[in-house]
Amino acid sequence: MGICYILDGILIFYGIILTVLYCRLRMHSATKPPAEKQPAEGGIYAGLYSPSNDTYETIRTDKKSIV
Structure with missing residues (x-):
């Protein structure tokens, strides 16, 4: 009990x-x-955003009908 x-x-x-x-x-x-965050100008995030590329591409909806 003493050890307890x-x-x-x-x-x-x-x-x-x-x-x-x-x-x-x-x-x-x-x-x-x-600490204030500074924008990354050429670090690891360079090239991730391109205004000419679309984020989403249109899916072709041409379906062949099975008869």
């Missing part, structure tokens, strides 16, 4: 440490201004 008290104490101590670290992380991220 020791394990409970370790668990409570572990929970307190994790809570303090989480609060510090939240406080540091709240004080930093959010």
Whole structure:
């Protein structure tokens, strides 16, 4: 039964440490201004948009009737 008290104490101590670290992380991220996104001019997104190409192509609706 004594070992249970020791394990409970370790668990409570572990929970307190994790809570303090989480609060510090939240406080540091709240004080930093959010980074502004810059438009990609020639990066990995170059060539993905072409105004001359249609997004959708028309499906041919010619059906041969089976008689």
